[in-house]
Amino acid sequence: MPIVQTADRTELYVKDWGDGRPVILVHGWPLNADSWEHQALALTDAGYRVVSYDRRGFGRSGQPFSGYDYNCMADDTASVIDALDLRDATLVGFSMGGGEVARYISRHGTSKLRQAALISSIAPYMKKTDDNPDGVDAEVFSQMQEGVRKDRAAFMEDFFPNFYGNGTQAGGVSDSVLHWTWTMAMMASPRATLACIDAFGHTDLRQDMAAFDIPTLVVHGTGDEIVPIAPSGRAAAAAIPSATLKEYEGAPHGLTATHAERLNKDLIDFLKG
Secondary structure: OOEEEOOOOOEEEEEEEOOOOEEEEEOOOOOOHHHHHHHHHHHHHOOOEEEEEOOOOOOOOOOOOOOOOHHHHHHHHHHHHHHOOOOOEEEEEEOOHHHHHHHHHHHHOOOOEEEEEEEOOOOOOOEOEOOEOOOEOHHHHHHHHHHHHHHHHHHHHHHHHHHOOOOOOOOOOOHHHHHHHHHHHHOOOHHHHHHHHHHHHHOOOOHHHHHOOOOEEEEEEOOOOOOOOHHHHHHHHHHOOOEEEEEEOOOOOOHHHHOHHHHHHHHHHHHHO
16 A cells, blocks of 8 residues: 655555546544445445545554644645545545545645545534534533543543444444444544544634535435534535535434445445536
8 A cells, every 4th residue: 555745744554446536535533544444345346446545643644743733634635636646536525534625625626626525524613603503512522532531442432332323223333343443543643633623623614615616425414413414514515506415314423334335325326427
């Protein structure tokens, strides 16, 4: 697998599978590129070149102390696109990765893109404010950071059942998937894990939405308790003129696994459109 070096010489671990038009997958917090397992296989089988990478501080990429703001992380995305000379690509972001998609488009434009997709994405704005009343209380992000600082391993063990909607009618994964996901989370730098909570919890991406001038697929579960649909999926779809919103009734945050077959079909249909 290739290693791409960013502007500050951080090394990013990149998977580059298959041939055809490129699809770039940007993972969520606190995971890595492996979390796209179901989509990467399906898209490669459908004839696409699938590129996914571990965000700085996560997985097998370098773990610098700094660079966990969306400007830097979007520039990292640009480093991958430029290093692999990707063109006519579809840029797909899950959860926190939706922030990279939005900030990449606003900072670097869409000349190398054909489409974008936001899956369970945090964009455009997670935090509850007077002008974002459906958002999440800032105290929630502080409590997450407190839990990570106190016992990161235990926090992640408690976090993922809700992430996948275990115990709900539309969600749920096996204990093995929970363990696999926990293992990915524990590969991350604790510094990156904490700093990225600030990034996805406090970054206002509403102005970035105006830069979306390409067809955009927005997929979000109505049962998402990690990233509620109102200030994220529905708000993003309303702000992007070229957006198509698909709501998965009752689906949890981690629908890349719980609704993998449906998501794969929707992605492939969108790519062909």
